[in-house]
Amino acid sequence: MTLIVSRRGLIRAGAAGAGSLLLPGCDRLFDNSTFRETLESGENLHRVTQRVLGRNALAREYREADMSPAFRANGSREVTDPAYRQHLAQGFANWSLMLGGLVEHPLTLSLQTLRDLPQRRQITRHDCVEGWSAIGQWQGPRLGLLLDMARLRPQARYLVFHCADLYHGRPYYESIDMVDAFHPQTILAWAMNGKPLKEAHGAPLRLRVERQLGYKHAKFVARIEAVASLEGIHGGKGGYWEDNGAYAWYAGI
Amino acid sequence: MIDPAVSPAPQGGELVRRHRWPTRLWHWTNAVTLLVMLMSGLMIFNAHPRLYWGEYGANYDNAWLKVGSARSGGGEQGYIEIAGHRWNTTGTLGLWTDGDGQVQRRAFPYWATIPSRYSLAIGRIWHLAFAWVLAVGLLLYLAWALIAGHIRRDIHITRAEWRPSHLWHDIREHARLRFPTGASALRYSLLQKLAYAGVLFGLLPMMILTGLAMSPGTDAWAPLVTEVFGGRQSARSVHFLCAWGLVGFFVLHIVMVVLAGPLNEVRSMVTGWYRLPRERRP
Numbered sequence: 309m310t311l312i313v314s315r316r317g318l319i320r321a322g323a324a325g326a327g328s329l330l331l332p333g334c335d336r337l338f339d340n341s342t343f344r345e346t347l348e349s350g351e352n353l354h355r356v357t358q359r360v361l362g363r364n365a366l367a368r369e370y371r372e373a374d375m376s377p378a379f380r381a382n383g384s385r386e387v388t389d390p391a392y393r394q395h396l397a398q399g400f401a402n403w404s405l406m407l408g409g410l411v412e413h414p415l416t417l418s419l420q421t422l423r424d425l426p427q428r429r430q431i432t433r434h435d436c437v438e439g440w441s442a443i444g445q446w447q448g449p450r451l452g453l454l455l456d457m458a459r460l461r462p463q464a465r466y467l468v469f470h471c472a473d474l475y476h477g478r479p480y481y482e483s484i485d486m487v488d489a490f491h492p493q494t495i496l497a498w499a500m501n502g503k504p505l506k507e508a509h510g511a512p513l514r515l516r517v518e519r520q521l522g523y524k525h526a527k528f529v530a531r532i533e534a535v536a537s538l539e540g541i542h543g544g545k546g547g548y549w550e551d552n553g554a555y556a557w558y559a560g561i
Numbered sequence: 562m563i564d565p566a567v568s569p570a571p572q573g574g575e576l577v578r579r580h581r582w583p584t585r586l587w588h589w590t591n592a593v594t595l596l597v598m599l600m601s602g603l604m605i606f607n608a609h610p611r612l613y614w615g616e617y618g619a620n621y622d623n624a625w626l627k628v629g630s631a632r633s634g635g636g637e638q639g640y641i642e643i644a645g646h647r648w649n650t651t652g653t654l655g656l657w658t659d660g661d662g663q664v665q666r667r668a669f670p671y672w673a674t675i676p677s678r679y680s681l682a683i684g685r686i687w688h689l690a691f692a693w694v695l696a697v698g699l700l701l702y703l704a705w706a707l708i709a710g711h712i713r714r715d716i717h718i719t720r721a722e723w724r725p726s727h728l729w730h731d732i733r734e735h736a737r738l739r740f741p742t743g744a745s746a747l748r749y750s751l752l753q754k755l756a757y758a759g760v761l762f763g764l765l766p767m768m769i770l771t772g773l774a775m776s777p778g779t780d781a782w783a784p785l786v787t788e789v790f791g792g793r794q795s796a797r798s799v800h801f802l803c804a805w806g807l808v809g810f811f812v813l814h815i816v817m818v819v820l821a822g823p824l825n826e827v828r829s830m831v832t833g834w835y836r837l838p839r840e841r842r843p
Contacts, residue, residue, distance in 0.1 A: 332677070334597075334600075334675045334676065334677075334687075335675075335676050335677055335678075338676060338683065338687075344686075346690075347686050347687060347690040348686055348690075349690075350686070350689050350690035350692075350693060351689075353693060354689065354778075358776075358778040358779065358782075361779075361782050361783075362778065362779075362781050362782025362783075365781035365782035366781060367777065367780065367781045368780060368781070368784050368787075370616070374616060374617075376617045376619065376621075376622070377621065377622075378619075378621035378622075379619075380619040380620055380621060433616060433617060433777075433780075433793065435775070435777045435793065436609070436619075437608070437681065437685070438608040438609040438681065439605065439606070439608055439609035439775075439797060440609050440611075440618055440619035440620070440794075441616065441617045441618060441619065441793050441794055442617050442619050443616060443617045518777070518781075519777050519778045519780075519781045520777060520778070521777060549682070553681075553682045554680070554682035554683055554686065555682045555685075556685070556686075556689075560776060560777060560778025560779075561689060561775075561776035561777075561778055561779065
């Protein structure tokens with residue numbers, strides 16, 4: 309009996325000891341830059357593996373019957389910028405998208421032009437990094453089409469999406485590479501579920517990059533910039549959450 | 562393990578080679594990896610503490626499991642809600658006090674998560690890096706176990722063992738804590754085989770598959786992985802349930818190790834050498 313009691317005591321002491329050592333231990337271990345960088349390098353492994361196994365694979369598309377009854381809006385749900393508010397009040401009639409940076413022919417495209425270009429409509433699943441999913445229908449021109457019109461310079465490696473909103477006081481932005489930029493399902497959506505985008509979902513234009521998590525799908529896109537490197541743009545990590553929240557730039561998993 | 566067919570049967574009390582090095586290495590790698598996976602996984606769960614069935618699921622949709630906090634009367638309580646039934650979990654789930662004495666309203670408490678302070682991003686960095694260790698480790702171990710004959714010799718359940726009378730005998734012996742002695746302790750009992758096979762071929766591959774099924778990138782080139790579970794949110798639910806299945810295995814495993822003689826058992830998993838329990842006197 310004494311043996312059992314002492315064993316139990318031992319286990320309890322061991323568990324308490326493990327708890328008090330292990331937990332701050334993991335936190336402290338993560339503060340070590342070498343350890344953290346090793347763990348973070350998993351992101352490259354994810355990107356390379358996903359690209360090797362499915363570089364051009366298409367995200368699944370669904371039927372109308374599969375759609376979420378209500379599609380949750382996340383991130384900025386409204387934009388305070390006065391110029392944006394004015395465009396919103398005017399139904400974005402005088403709004404235009406700029407596409408510049410490392411391109412031969414910088415473009416300025418009105419919303420009507422974007423609607424008149426050949427369209428792609430797709431019902432896809434939106435996966436948030438938090439874990440929830442919603443299925444909705446998106447419509448707009450393929451990003452690749454616009455890039456062909458603007459003619460990328462050979463040095464261009466990334467596209468940066470500058471957004472009209474501030475999130476917690478900082479400008480939201482995102483970036484993708486050319487594999488995703490020219491993917492047939494990567495579109496600039498102006499319509500959702502058959503209607504023009506609502507403000508909460510990123511009116512007038514949001515990026516759909518279907519094989520990545522929700523935070524890559526920049527809303528309120530105002531300007532697209534082709535760049536050779538992400539360094540020097542805001543925090544340099546290629547996106548709002550990448551700069552401010554340690555999220556991975558490659559968000560395919 | 563020693564194959565009794567080629568070596569003379571050892572007696573109780575003798576030291577024998579029990580676990581080969583790949584088993585020992587994989588065991589301790591997994592001990593660390595699974596703990597990190599569980600605790601960082603609970604942090605990821607905290608970002609959206611609801612589970613759904615089907616392809617989609619968000620706040621407006623019907624969650625079969627939900628952890629949260631709610632005001633009732635003058636106070637506030639943490640709760641877990643499963644299939645509409647609610648239990649008060651104040652102090653542990655949904656509403657708890659952190660190490661600094663601050664009241665927090667996250668699902669799992671600081672002592673159960675990596676990192677201990679809320680950060681989905683850092684939880685994901687831990688989880689998705691160690692996922693490689695888990696997946697590659699399992700793959701290598703299964704390959705070795707197959708080639709080296711570990712599965713055929715030690716895990717494979719023979720036709721005789723499947724007999725209900727044998728199963729019943731094994732359950733009775735376990736319930737009475739009468740463990741095999743002498744040479745027969747070299748072989749896994751039926752319940753041990755079922756537990757190890759269940760983890761090796763059931764829970765662990767399931768964790769990896771349901772994990773992959775949640776990746777929008779993988780879902781594009783391997784849609785079947787998500788479809789077999791009935792959708793991404795179903796896969797997330799199965800991922801969560803299998804994680805607790807592994808916790809259940811872990812608890813049982815530790816209990817059995819303690820009951821069977823912890824020093825001898827731990828030694829056998831560290832050095833490979835195991836002292837066969839002496840035969841019981843009649």
